[in-house]
Amino acid sequence: MTLSTLKRHLPIRLTAVALTLALVACAGGGEDTTDGEGSSEGGSASSNEVAIDGSSTVFPIARAMAVEFMEANSDVEVTVAFSGSGGGFEKFCAGETDISNASRPIKQKEIDACAEAGIEFVEVPVAFDGLSVVVHPDNDWAACMTAEELGKMWEPDAEDTITNWNQVNDEFPDKALALYGPGTDSGTYDYFTDATTGEEGKSRADYTATEDDNIIVKGVQDDDGGLGFFGYAYYEENKDSLKVVEIKNSDGDCIAPSLDVIADGTYNPLARPIFFYVKTSSLEEKPAVADFVNYQIDAANSGLIGEAGYVPLPEDILEKVQVRVDEKTTGSIYEGGSSVGVKLSDKL
Amino acid sequence: MTSPNTLPANTSDRNSLFRANLAGRYRIDTLFATATWTAIAIAILVLAALLFDVLSDGLGSLSWSFLTSTSHYKPEKSGLITAFFGTIWVMGVVAAFAFPIGVGSGIYLEEFSQEKLFSKATQFFTLWFFPSSPWRHKLERWSEGFETLTLQIIEININNLAGVPSIIYGLLGLHVFVRIMEPVTGGRTVLAGGLTLALLILPIIIVSTREALRTVPDSLRQAGFALGATRWQVLWEQVLPLALPGILTGTILALSRAIGETAPLLILGALGLITKSPSSLQSKFTVMPIQIYQWISEPKEAFHNLGAAGIIVLLVALLLMNASAVFLRNKLQKRI
Numbered sequence: 001m002t003l004s005t006l007k008r009h010l011p012i013r014l015t016a017v018a019l020t021l022a023l024v025a026c027a028g029g030g031e032d033t034t035d036g037e038g039s040s041e042g043g044s045a046s047s048n049e050v051a052i053d054g055s056s057t058v059f060p061i062a063r064a065m066a067v068e069f070m071e072a073n074s075d076v077e078v079t080v081a082f083s084g085s086g087g088g089f090e091k092f093c094a095g096e097t098d099i100s101n102a103s104r105p106i107k108q109k110e111i112d113a114c115a116e117a118g119i120e121f122v123e124v125p126v127a128f129d130g131l132s133v134v135v136h137p138d139n140d141w142a143a144c145m146t147a148e149e150l151g152k153m154w155e156p157d158a159e160d161t162i163t164n165w166n167q168v169n170d171e172f173p174d175k176a177l178a179l180y181g182p183g184t185d186s187g188t189y190d191y192f193t194d195a196t197t198g199e200e201g202k203s204r205a206d207y208t209a210t211e212d213d214n215i216i217v218k219g220v221q222d223d224d225g226g227l228g229f230f231g232y233a234y235y236e237e238n239k240d241s242l243k244v245v246e247i248k249n250s251d252g253d254c255i256a257p258s259l260d261v262i263a264d265g266t267y268n269p270l271a272r273p274i275f276f277y278v279k280t281s282s283l284e285e286k287p288a289v290a291d292f293v294n295y296q297i298d299a300a301n302s303g304l305i306g307e308a309g310y311v312p313l314p315e316d317i318l319e320k321v322q323v324r325v326d327e328k329t330t331g332s333i334y335e336g337g338s339s340v341g342v343k344l345s346d347k348l
Numbered sequence: 349m350t351s352p353n354t355l356p357a358n359t360s361d362r363n364s365l366f367r368a369n370l371a372g373r374y375r376i377d378t379l380f381a382t383a384t385w386t387a388i389a390i391a392i393l394v395l396a397a398l399l400f401d402v403l404s405d406g407l408g409s410l411s412w413s414f415l416t417s418t419s420h421y422k423p424e425k426s427g428l429i430t431a432f433f434g435t436i437w438v439m440g441v442v443a444a445f446a447f448p449i450g451v452g453s454g455i456y457l458e459e460f461s462q463e464k465l466f467s468k469a470t471q472f473f474t475l476w477f478f479p480s481s482p483w484r485h486k487l488e489r490w491s492e493g494f495e496t497l498t499l500q501i502i503e504i505n506i507n508n509l510a511g512v513p514s515i516i517y518g519l520l521g522l523h524v525f526v527r528i529m530e531p532v533t534g535g536r537t538v539l540a541g542g543l544t545l546a547l548l549i550l551p552i553i554i555v556s557t558r559e560a561l562r563t564v565p566d567s568l569r570q571a572g573f574a575l576g577a578t579r580w581q582v583l584w585e586q587v588l589p590l591a592l593p594g595i596l597t598g599t600i601l602a603l604s605r606a607i608g609e610t611a612p613l614l615i616l617g618a619l620g621l622i623t624k625s626p627s628s629l630q631s632k633f634t635v636m637p638i639q640i641y642q643w644i645s646e647p648k649e650a651f652h653n654l655g656a657a658g659i660i661v662l663l664v665a666l667l668l669m670n671a672s673a674v675f676l677r678n679k680l681q682k683r684i
Binding site for chain 2: 053056059060062063064066067070077078079080081082083087091094096211212213214231233234236237238304307308309
């Protein structure tokens with residue numbers, strides 16, 4: 001073989017060598033790590049690891065808590081994913097995570113799935129959120145609305161029929177109605193539909209659904225007939241460019257969402273608790289998990305909840321939650337139902 | 349229909365079927381050129397607007413500490429180092445699996461599948477074991493039909509797989525690589541994520557490999573055979589060096605797609621908060637697109653700017669990959 005042919009085939013030879021090396025590396029890597037694994041299950045078994053997944057709504061709280069917790073306990077590794085309340089429970093009940101964040105209570109079918117897999121859990125409310133209904137700043141008619149009016153807009157029967165503001169209320173002007181909201185997978189959507197239309201997870205389909213709440217913000221900002229809803233944190237960040245709709249509560253008062261009214265329960269029915277669920281066996285066997293759970297419900301750390309844009313639980317509720325964690329009370333206080341109209345302090 | 353001898357001698361005759369009409373033809377030319385220019389101008393303008401938007405939002409947040417910090421709940425302390433290394437690890441796995449398997453499949457389908465290796469094996473087998481059985485020919489015909497059908501099914505599937513939404517690959521990856529292959533992959537790890545993305549881009553690599561092989565003229569192969577080279581020699585010494593630039597371009601474009609994928613890894617359970625960069629194939633991980641997605645869905649404006657800064661880093665990585673594709677192609681083309 002002459003030098004020129006050798007040169008000509010150099011790239012191809014190099015590629016071949018690289019490929020072989022890569023394959024060997026992969027095979028080797030695979031084996032080598034399997035050996036070391038042995039006792040581990042689902043990657044979350046190591047006692048100083050805390051695996052968290054679940055709601056993207058609760059994610060900012062879990063992240064803030066985890067960052068501060070890891071700064072204080074450098075030997076612990078907390079990882080947080082955000083595949084949604086439903087996606088989180090799916091992994092939680094498969095035994096893949098220690099803690100599952102949720103912006104709604106666990107559903108009956110998820111309780112059943114966990115029970116089938118032999119996974120017991122403790123339900124821990126972590127904060128309050130107030131769903132905020134927003135309209136365009138030029139909207140001067142929708143100052144205060146009732147849950148029924150919102151239901152009229154959002155119910156499945158409204159599809160293709162309720163397309164104008166004046167169909168919702170005679171006093172509203174003749175203006176095309178455009179609705180924006182979170183996608184049907186989100187716990188926020190579940191709660192809102194439950195509180196307004198009365199049927200959890202059911203609404204008209206002809207609204208702009210998105211997983212990114214900032215799209216709702218932009219949509220309503222640009223649409224003078226628009227109406228949307230999302231968690232309080234998004235309203236607080238966009239106070240200047242959006243107008244919030246006051247909600248008529250059970251006492252007949254028109255209430256705009258704020259930290260105080262969300263915490264004391266007067267902003268109903270759109271104030272909701274958000275949760276995390278911790279696997280009982282992790283709580284018992286993994287000190288890091290137990291420490292992190294206690295860290296999250298410690299009143300001293302409630303500033304982090306405010307920083308994430310949520311409302312910390314009042315002290316009296318936190319005490320009851322602490323008792324629940326200490327006694328490892330399993331099961332859900334909602335028994336698979338919804339949290340609409342349920343007072344947290346009564347149930348705990 | 350006019351026969352050749354009835355064609356009018358004067359082609360500029362008004363009744364003739366042929367009219368020079370040069371002005372009209374040039375008009376159509378200009379019109380078409382304008383249309384193509386408009387198309388490209390729109391594409392470039394949109395790209396420029398996007399780039400401007402991203403740069404104006406992101407440049408302010410792009411700093412050394414952004415590049416070297418881990419995820420944090422305070423925007424000013426956040427960075428994407430774990431996501432950056434996560435991306436590198438995952439892309440390493442993707443390249444290591446997708447390239448050999450994809451190129452290998454492409455070569456087989458383009459160069460060897462016509463040979464009906466399965467049918468030949470059956471022939472050999474039947475000849476050896478039942479040389480005089482009346483079933484022999486039936487079995488051989490059946491195996492040949494089976495092979496043709498299988499190949500057709502495979503081809504149709506590969507072409508269709510390139511169009512399957514990426515989230516479907518995420519679901520597949522979650523069940524196959526995370527759940528079923530858990531003892532090997534270790535759950536939601538770099539290996540599981542990389543394998544999922546490798547599957548995602550496999551059809552693209554196979555299709556582009558086949559395209560590249562098709563551009564090599566058949567006369568070259570035949571010349572090789574005529575000189576007594578074996579199939580392997582022809583492929584390795586003649587065809588593959590010529591097709592390699594095209595194959596590499598296709599592969600790197602496919603890898604560029606993988607580097608930007610969010611949805612399948614989100615389904616797989618890539619993390620929003622992790623403070624350690626991967627150290628093995630079985631480490632948990634996050635990647636840059638996931639981190640960017642998380643930041644831009646935050647309520648706080650400062651996080652949106654971090655997202656934009658992350659996009660800049662991702663863009664630079666992408667540009668580097670594409671540039672290396674162009675570089676490799678030019679370098680290899682000159683040699684041949």
